[in-house]
Amino acid sequence: MMEFLRDIARHPSGRIGLIIVVAFVLAGALGEAGVTPYGPLVQDRIARLQAPSAAHWFGTDLFGRDVLSRLMVGISQSFIVSFSSVGVASAAGTLLGLSAAWYGGLWDGIVMRFMDVLLAFPAILLALLIIAIFGPSGWTSILAIAIVYTPIFTRVVRGPALSLKHRDFVDAARTFGSSRRYIMSRHLALNLVAPLTVQITLALAWALVTEAGLSFLGLGTQPPNASLGLMLSDARNLMEMAPWLLLVPAIALMLAVLGFNLLGDALRDILDPKTRRALA
Amino acid sequence: MTGLLSVRDLRVGFGAHPEDNEVVHGVSFDLGPGETLAIVGESGSGKSVTAMAINRLVDFGGGRITGGQIEFAAGDGSVSDLARAEENMLETIRGREIGMIFQEPMTSLNPVLTVGTQIEEVFRLQHGMTRADARIAAREALERVRIPDAARRLTYAPHQLSGGMLQRVMIAIALAGNPRLLIADEPTTALDVTIQAQILGLLAELKRDTDTGMIFITHDIGLVAGFADRVMVMQEGRVVEQGPLDRVLDAPEHPYTRHLLEAVPHFSDGKSARRDGARGGGARTALDVEGLSVRFPVRSGLLKRHSGNVHAVEGVSFDLMRGETLGIVGESGSGKSTTARAILGLETPARGRIETGDAGEAGRPVQMVFQNPNASLNPRLTVEQILAEPYIAVGRRIDADARARMAGLLERVELPQGSLARYPHEFSGGQRQRLCIARALMLNPSVLVLDEAVSALDVSVQARVLDLLVDLQKEFHLAYLFVTHDMAVVERIAHRIAVVFAGQIVEIGPTAEVLANPRHSYTRQLIAAVPSLERRHSAFSVDTSAIPSLVRPVGWEPAPVPWAEAGADHRFRAEG
Numbered sequence: 001m002m003e004f005l006r007d008i009a010r011h012p013s014g015r016i017g018l019i020i021v022v023a024f025v026l027a028g029a030l031g032e033a034g035v036t037p038y039g040p041l042v043q044d045r046i047a048r049l050q051a052p053s054a055a056h057w058f059g060t061d062l063f064g065r066d067v068l069s070r071l072m073v074g075i076s077q078s079f080i081v082s083f084s085s086v087g088v089a090s091a092a093g094t095l096l097g098l099s100a101a102w103y104g105g106l107w108d109g110i111v112m113r114f115m116d117v118l119l120a121f122p123a124i125l126l127a128l129l130i131i132a133i134f135g136p137s138g139w140t141s142i143l144a145i146a147i148v149y150t151p152i153f154t155r156v157v158r159g160p161a162l163s164l165k166h167r168d169f170v171d172a173a174r175t176f177g178s179s180r181r182y183i184m185s186r187h188l189a190l191n192l193v194a195p196l197t198v199q200i201t202l203a204l205a206w207a208l209v210t211e212a213g214l215s216f217l218g219l220g221t222q223p224p225n226a227s228l229g230l231m232l233s234d235a236r237n238l239m240e241m242a243p244w245l246l247l248v249p250a251i252a253l254m255l256a257v258l259g260f261n262l263l264g265d266a267l268r269d270i271l272d273p274k275t276r277r278a279l280a
Numbered sequence: 281m282t283g284l285l286s287v288r289d290l291r292v293g294f295g296a297h298p299e300d301n302e303v304v305h306g307v308s309f310d311l312g313p314g315e316t317l318a319i320v321g322e323s324g325s326g327k328s329v330t331a332m333a334i335n336r337l338v339d340f341g342g343g344r345i346t347g348g349q350i351e352f353a354a355g356d357g358s359v360s361d362l363a364r365a366e367e368n369m370l371e372t373i374r375g376r377e378i379g380m381i382f383q384e385p386m387t388s389l390n391p392v393l394t395v396g397t398q399i400e401e402v403f404r405l406q407h408g409m410t411r412a413d414a415r416i417a418a419r420e421a422l423e424r425v426r427i428p429d430a431a432r433r434l435t436y437a438p439h440q441l442s443g444g445m446l447q448r449v450m451i452a453i454a455l456a457g458n459p460r461l462l463i464a465d466e467p468t469t470a471l472d473v474t475i476q477a478q479i480l481g482l483l484a485e486l487k488r489d490t491d492t493g494m495i496f497i498t499h500d501i502g503l504v505a506g507f508a509d510r511v512m513v514m515q516e517g518r519v520v521e522q523g524p525l526d527r528v529l530d531a532p533e534h535p536y537t538r539h540l541l542e543a544v545p546h547f548s549d550g551k552s553a554r555r556d557g558a559r560g561g562g563a564r565t566a567l568d569v570e571g572l573s574v575r576f577p578v579r580s581g582l583l584k585r586h587s588g589n590v591h592a593v594e595g596v597s598f599d600l601m602r603g604e605t606l607g608i609v610g611e612s613g614s615g616k617s618t619t620a621r622a623i624l625g626l627e628t629p630a631r632g633r634i635e636t637g638d639a640g641e642a643g644r645p646v647q648m649v650f651q652n653p654n655a656s657l658n659p660r661l662t663v664e665q666i667l668a669e670p671y672i673a674v675g676r677r678i679d680a681d682a683r684a685r686m687a688g689l690l691e692r693v694e695l696p697q698g699s700l701a702r703y704p705h706e707f708s709g710g711q712r713q714r715l716c717i718a719r720a721l722m723l724n725p726s727v728l729v730l731d732e733a734v735s736a737l738d739v740s741v742q743a744r745v746l747d748l749l750v751d752l753q754k755e756f757h758l759a760y761l762f763v764t765h766d767m768a769v770v771e772r773i774a775h776r777i778a779v780v781f782a783g784q785i786v787e788i789g790p791t792a793e794v795l796a797n798p799r800h801s802y803t804r805q806l807i808a809a810v811p812s813l814e815r816r817h818s819a820f821s822v823d824t825s826a827i828p829s830l831v832r833p834v835g836w837e838p839a840p841v842p843w844a845e846a847g848a849d850h851r852f853r854a855e856g
Contacts, residue, residue, distance in 0.1 A: 168656035172716075175624045175648045176723070178673040186669075190660045 007270045014266025020259030024252075028079045031072030038066035040073040040226050049242045059244045061234065067248055074226040074249065075256075081138060081220070081227075082207035085145035090200050092146070093153020094192070098184055100154070101161035112158070115151035123148045123206075124213050131219045141220045145207050156199045161188050194271035198264050205260035212253055228253050283312035283353070284460060284493045285334070290348035290363070292326075292333050298344040304329050305517045306348065313460065316487060316494040318504035318525075320540065321514035322738045327497050330514070331463050334495070335378045336362060336370050352377070355460055376406050379454030383466040385446035389438040395449050396434030402456040421452040425482060443612075444475035451482065455492075462494045468503070472611035473765060477809035480506060499739060502546045502768070503811045505529060513537045529813055544739040545746070547768040547810045550795030554605075554750075554775055563601040565637045566726045566759035567623070567646065572596040572632035574615070574622050578831055588833050592618045593629075594783040595838065602637065602726060603753060605760040607774030607791065609767060609806070613830075615783040616763045620729045623761070624648050638726060644674065647720035651732035653712035657704040663690075663715060664700040670722040689718040692755075693748060710741035714748065721756070729761045734769060746773055767810045771795060776849075779803045783830055784841075789850030799844070799852040 008014040030036065037057075038044075044064035052059045058067035100111040118126065127144035134140040164170065164187065173183050208228075214220035215229025223230060228249045235245035292304040304326040311317050321327040332338040334350055350362040354377050362373065374380075382388045389398060399418040403409045409417060415434075422430035425448040438446060447467060454462060464483065468476035484507040487494060498504060504511060505525065512522035513536065521534040532538045545552075574593040577586050593615040600606050610616040621627045623634055624646060636645045647670075650656035657666060667686045668678050676682065690699050693714040695707075704712055713733065720728055730749070734742045750773065753760060764770050770777060771791060778788040779802065787800040798804045844854045 168650045168652060169658045171621075171626055172648065172650060172656050172719075173669060173673070174626060175644075175646075176670040176673040177644055178669060182669075182672065186661065186665075187658050191658065193660070 004270075008263070008266055011266040011270060013262040014270070017259045017262030017264075017266055020255055021263055024075055024256050024259065025079065027072050028076035031069075031074070032076040032080075036066070036069035036072050038069045040065065040069045041224055042066075049238070051242070052244055058248045059242065061242070061245055062238060067231075067245065070226040070231060071228075071248055071252060074228045074231055075252065077138070077221050077225065077227040078208055078211050078215075078229075078253075078256075081141050081145065081211045082204055085142045085211075086149060086200055086203045086207050088142065088146035089149035089203065090153050090196060093150045093155075094157050094189065094196065096150070097154040097157025098161050098188055101158045101165055102180070102184060102188070108158075111154065115154045118147065119151045123210055127210060127214055128217075128219065131214065136219045136222060138221060141211055141214055144214070145210050148210065149203050149207065152203065153196070153199060156195055157192055160192055160195060164188050164191055197271060198268045201260050201264035201267055205257040205264070208253065208256055208260070283310050283315075285311040285353070286349075286351040287330075287334070288349045288351075290330065290333060290350065291346045292329050292338060292343050293346045294341075294343050298346050302346065303343075303517050304333065307514070307517075307519050308348075309512055309519070309522060311461070311493045311495065313493050314487065314491045315510065316496060316508045318496045318498060318508035318511045319514060320498055320501045320504065320511060322499055322740065324516070325514040326517035327514050328465055329517075331465055331495055331497050334362065334461075334463065335374050335380060336365070336367075337374075337380070339367075352461070375402065375459070376457040377459055378461045378463065379457060379459035381447070381450050381454050381462070381464045381467045383469050385443060385450045385470070386438065388450055389446060391438050393437070394434065395436050395438060395441065399434070399449070399453055399456060402453050406457045417456075418452075421456055422449070424455065424486075425449070425452045426478075427452075442475075443471050444478060447471060447475075447479055448482065451479070451486075455486065455490075458490075460491075460493060462492050463497075464494060465497045466499070467496075469499070473767065474611065474805060474809040476503075477811075480811070483507070500811070501529075501540050501544060502813050505813050506811055513540065539740065541813070543743040545743065545766075545768040545772045547771060547812045548814070549807065549812075550771065550792040550797075553771055553791035553795065554773070556754075563603070565599055566602045566604075567600040567637065567761065568633075568635045569599070569619075569623065570597050570633040570635075572619065572622060572634065573630045574618050574627050575630045586834060588831050589836070591783050591830050591832055591836075591838070593622065596632070596780075596783075596785055598778055598785065598788060600727065600759045600761060602759050603757045604776065605753065605762050605774045607770035607777045608761065608763045608780055609765065609770050609777060610780035611765060611806075614780045615830075616765075616780045617731055619780070620648070620731045620761060620763045623729060636727065644670075644723050645725050646727040646729060647723065647725040648729040648731060649713070649716050649720050649733045652736050653709060653716050654704075654736075656716055657712060659704055661703075662700065663702055663704070666704070666715065667700075667719055667722055670719065674723065685722065686718075689721055690715075692752070693718045708741075710737055710745060713737060713745055717745075717748070717752070721752070724756075725758070727759045727761060729763070731763045732765070733762070735764065735766060742769070749773065767795075767807065768812075779806065784838075784853070787850075787852040789846070789852075793847060793850045797846070797850075799846045799850075801855060803852070 008018050042065065046064065047060050048064040049062060050056055050060045056066050058071060060066055096111050100108040126148050130144040130147060131140050170183060170187050173187055211220055212229035212232065215227045216233045221227035221230055231249040232246065239246050288308050290304060290307045291302055293299055293302040295301045307330050309317065319327045319330065329338055329343060332341065333345055345363045348363060351359055352362050353359050396418050399421055400414040403414040403417045418434055419430050422433060427433055427445060427448055468479050471479065486492065496504060496508060508525050510522065511525050511528040513520050513534065515536050521528060521532065521537045528537060532541060572593055573595055575589040575591055578588040578590060579585060580587040596619055598606060608616045608619060618627055622629045638645060664686065671678060671682050686700065695711055695714055707715065734745050737745060746769065752758060762770060762773055774791045776789060777791050777794045778785045779800065781802045787794060787798065787803045794803065795807060798807055841853045843851045846852055
């Protein structure tokens with residue numbers, strides 16, 4: 001594990017990606033723990049719409065709330081939603097993809113056609129539909145984003161699993177009488193760690209954007225709680241008066257997506273034995 | 281310079297600093313018109329790099345010529361140094377003056393163009409022919425390499441032709457420019473032995489008819505005895521010995537040449553068959569197979585109707601005693617591997633009975649070693665996890681006893697101490713195959729199925745793994761089912777041989793008996809095709825007969841073919 005982190009740190013874009021992601025996770029963790037300069041919900045009617053200063057690094061909003069504090073809480077909210085939803089999506093996608101590849105036939109047909117139907121919807125539209133059914137909240141955002149990204153993981157797993165299934169070491173395992181569970185976890189899943197890791201990193205970036213989109217539309221996190229999308233939505237009308245209100249969450253979102261993408265690129269290089277040799 | 285090609289002190293390196301990464305260290309040789317030079321060596325000896333340096337294909341593989349001369353006499357009498365030639369000049373040399381044939385015919389042709397289009401292209405580019413003329417020339421080229429029904433084959437895509445046919449197409453393309461030099465890089469390694477004999481026969485014939493010089497690269501020193509004029513043996517980028525064929529084979533001077541000649545199994549018509557462990561009284565049956573048939577359904581049409589069956593294995597019967605090796609020999613598609621897989625339960629037999637002599641320690645008396653050790657070991661598991669798998673599969677715990685057994689087996693197959701914590705990629709090919717053997721022995725089986733178990737290994741490694749297998753057989757009283765296409769290997773390890781053709785056993789009996797006194801016409805054909813050191817300067821005949829299709833309509837049953845006896849325990853199928 002330590003060696004793996006060292007590999008990332010040595011990779012030029014991986015280093016930048018890792019620094020950004022770690023910084024965001026730290027900021028989010030502090031926000032979640034309540035260690036913020038001001039209370040994220042505390043309103044200061046006197047200090048409304050203040051530009052960035054020593055007291056308020058990123059300024060204050062219409063209600064005089066500290067933008068930095070709200071950003072930290074917003075990051076934590078956005079990251080919790082995206083990490084949980086990608087976690088659920090990758091677990092469900094791996095199970096579905098593995099079973100579709102292993103059992104084949106009718107089951108494979110049913111699973112993959114259902115995934116095709118899900119993929120055919122634009123992500124945000126599908127999420128809207130799910131939220132329309134269950135009502136807006138943090139939990140429905142997680143569910144909606146998880147359902148949107150499950151087909152991608154199913155596809156990412158099924159392809160390599162189909163070819164792994166016919167590898168000699170799987171045949172060898174069958175000659176010993178190894179159980180299906182053992183073959184799927186040891187021989188298939190373990191060899192899928194590399195493509196899955198890359199896919200998870202990239203999906204985290206997309207999930208962040210989707211979550212921000214949902215909150216922006218008022219379907220994710222509900223006010224007065226903070227999230228990146230909600231902050232963007234609130235800043236919309238004050239853009240000319242207080243541009244920092246818009247810029248701060250927008251740049252934060254952009255940086256986070258950039259960080260995950262750089263990290264994903266680096267992981268792809270590091271986990272692929274072909275490019276790994278070239279890097280060494 | 282008097283000959284066709286004169287290579288002096290050729291040095292080739294790779295990478296950003298070719299001088300520091302030299303793989304060919306000063307190779308010199310001469311080649312005259314109509315002469316054949318065989319370059320022999322194991323993988324990594326630099327034999328292919330040397331050949332690729334001559335037409336400078338090595339440049340495209342990241343290599344650079346760092347020293348020496350390659351003087352080549354072109355058709356117009358001009359002599360040029362190819363080591364210093366410009367790419368523009370080389371483009372006129374490649375194909376027109378120097379043709380090349382590669383190992384894999386399947387990957388050398390463009391899969392989406394017909395064979396005809398690809399041959400015509402060569403004629404149009406190199407001879408400036410019109411489309412109509414090129415079409416006629418292409419047909420003649422296919423006829424020249426003895427492809428039957430050439431006009432129709434021109435319209436085929438590469439995947440519609442067999443490996444042997446494709447290699448003939450590649451030869452036709454290489455010859456289209458009427459090259460003065462032909463470089464053949466292991467052109468028969470991917471082919472079956474009878475197809476190999478045909479390709480070799482064809483090359484020898486073309487050499488006689490034209491005046492083409494040839495460089496033939498191979499890892500098998502026995503292969504070149506039939507047609508090479510001179511032999512050059514390479515090891516680690518250096519020429520260790522070169523000379524006329526008979527001198528090198530009969531009086532090798534360098535120890536490595538002697539090692540290659542001795543360590544590598546050479547076919548000798550049953551004379552080097554094993555004499556130990558003949559069937560005597562009291563031998564226990566380890567495996568009894570009766571009437572085994574395996575069929576794969578063929579579906580066709582819009583509704584995927586079950587239209588027929590591939591009769592991959594048809595009525596195969598044999599028995600195998602403890603401590604005995606049965607060699608199953610046959611060519612690709614003969615059903616030999618399917619038989620092995622059916623015995624392991626990896627394929628479902630259509631009918632037949634498979635019985636083992638005893639239930640074995642853990643109810644799994646039959647274990648298997650696969651052809652490719654890279655593919656049969658999960659790259660993400662340590663050696664300990666790999667060896668533990670059979671134990672876990674039968675519900676045993678990995679305790680101190682299990683660890684002791686692992687360590688003992690690793691020592692027995694001569695793997696280094698401390699291998700348990702390492703990963704498969706840290707071992708060489710031969711070591712990985714030893715690891716596979718150790719894994720197969722974890723459950724103390726009575727039968728080991730070895731499916732081409734040494735075919736992927738380098739020749740000298742192959743010999744050591746075979747020795748290990750013989751030792752293990754004696755120690756554990758193992759029965760081996762040794763599936764292979766290699767007659768020389770099977771001669772060394774098998775007590776009995778079953779020859780498989782088109783899904784059926786056509787001849788079965790003691791090794792020495794079957795190889796010295798083959799009775800079935802296919803066995804004879806197979807033996808006649810095996811190259812051997814004793815078969816000097818004799819061209820193989822070119823046979824163009826095709827193998828029968830194994831696809832049969834639903835419900836088709838083969839007519840029973842009676843067995844004929846040819847002595848004690850030696851039977852063959854009677855032929856009409």
